[in-house]
Amino acid sequence: MRDWEIRISEASGVPYYRQIVDQIGQLIRSGHLAPGEKLPSVRELAAELLVSLITTRRAYAELENAGLIRRRQGYGSFVAEEIERASHEQALKKIREDFEETLHAARRMGLENAEIHRVFEELIEGEDEDHEQ
Amino acid sequence: MSSELIHISNLEIRRGAFSLEIDQWSLRPGEVVGLVGPNGAGKTTFLERLAGLRGSRAGKVSVLGRDPRVDPSVREELGFMSDDMPLFTLRIGALLRMLSGYYPNWDAGLVETLVEKFKLDPQDKVHKLSKGQGTRLRLITAMAFRPRILLLDEPATGLDVMGRRTLLESVLDIVRDPERSVIISSHMLADVERVADRLLVLDQGKVIREGRTDSLVGEGRSLEEALLDWGAAG
Numbered sequence: 061m062r063d064w065e066i067r068i069s070e071a072s073g074v075p076y077y078r079q080i081v082d083q084i085g086q087l088i089r090s091g092h093l094a095p096g097e098k099l100p101s102v103r104e105l106a107a108e109l110l111v112s113l114i115t116t117r118r119a120y121a122e123l124e125n126a127g128l129i130r131r132r133q134g135y136g137s138f139v140a141e142e143i144e145r146a147s148h149e150q151a152l153k154k155i156r157e158d159f160e161e162t163l164h165a166a167r168r169m170g171l172e173n174a175e176i177h178r179v180f181e182e183l184i185e186g187e188d189e190d191h192e193q
Numbered sequence: 194m195s196s197e198l199i200h201i202s203n204l205e206i207r208r209g210a211f212s213l214e215i216d217q218w219s220l221r222p223g224e225v226v227g228l229v230g231p232n233g234a235g236k237t238t239f240l241e242r243l244a245g246l247r248g249s250r251a252g253k254v255s256v257l258g259r260d261p262r263v264d265p266s267v268r269e270e271l272g273f274m275s276d277d278m279p280l281f282t283l284r285i286g287a288l289l290r291m292l293s294g295y296y297p298n299w300d301a302g303l304v305e306t307l308v309e310k311f312k313l314d315p316q317d318k319v320h321k322l323s324k325g326q327g328t329r330l331r332l333i334t335a336m337a338f339r340p341r342i343l344l345l346d347e348p349a350t351g352l353d354v355m356g357r358r359t360l361l362e363s364v365l366d367i368v369r370d371p372e373r374s375v376i377i378s379s380h381m382l383a384d385v386e387r388v389a390d391r392l393l394v395l396d397q398g399k400v401i402r403e404g405r406t407d408s409l410v411g412e413g414r415s416l417e418e419a420l421l422d423w424g425a426a427g
Contacts, residue, residue, distance in 0.1 A: 107365040114390040
């Protein structure tokens with residue numbers, strides 16, 4: 061038997077996928093969901109919460125992107141091991157440092173904030189287009 | 194192509210002065226599609242065409258590779274529930290037993306569960322049921338043989354909060370099986386928004402929106418508000 065549950069509120073105005081992400085994220089951070097623990101399948105969770113498969117799929121994708129769960133093709137979704145979560149946090153820390161360094165360099169070269177923004181957005185958009193192809 | 198459960202191309206249906214036109218549309222396995230739009234949009238007409246209950250003037254309708262109007266055998270895999278569907282005047286239990294004889298896939302366990310969840314009494318006479326009870330009985334008969342495709346036309350009419358909840362549970366229970374799909378047409382927009390992966394929005398016989406529910410509705414507004422924005426509320 062599972063000792064946790066997710067409550068979906070229709071009245072809150074918060075999108076359903078966001079409610080699922082927040083609540084599962086909270087359960088993981090608080091240790092109610094242990095590393096390596098198997099999560100219900102997308103279809104099981106949808107049937108349980110009475111929300112669409114699209115909603116549940118999106119929630120799991122966000123949790124995976126945040127490094128909180130990992131999905132193994134054909135096996136299901138699991139709470140990420142702490143080491144994986146740590147490495148995700150480390151990745152964020154590292155990238156922050158790298159950006160800081162780049163930002164300092166840009167300042168030294170006298171670039172304006174708007175220009176820096178534009179370059180960054182161009183890079184991200186270029187990447188999105190690559191992904192879509 | 195073959196993975197699509199339903200494929201529509203260049204469909205045109207005439208009914209007096211009314212016409213329904215759908216260029217290209219398909220139903221994929223394992224999804225719930227919400228069919229929405231104001232009264233007179235053509236939702237029932239479309240569902241009846243899919244069920245093979247009416248013909249069309251032009252275009253192609255392929256349901257599991259066959260046109261139900263031409264080859265009625267495909268109806269064995271199609272569940273269709275509409276509120277004005279007649280029921281035989283028997284007791285509920287006798288009606289369900291009789292119907293079970295027609296369908297090799299009749300799931301007696303599922304029927305028993307649903308009769309209980311919907312709080313129906315097998316001893317009650319069908320012609321003495323309230324509107325809501327009739328709706329629930331029609332739902333059970335449409336779902337009982339576990340069809341590949343379930344078409345629900347206003348299934349929530351006359352249902353109370355608990356009845357609607359059971360309806361949504363049943364719909365999502367069907368798509369636990371990634372090979373089965375549901376099309377649900379309903380004025381209960383919050384319910385449709387909740388369970389539908391994709392929407393097909395009709396207005397005056399035309400498709401005005403089609404696509405993923407979350408991308409169409411967007412964040413920060415409800416499906417009802419979205420329909421108002423599209424001029425398709427009513």
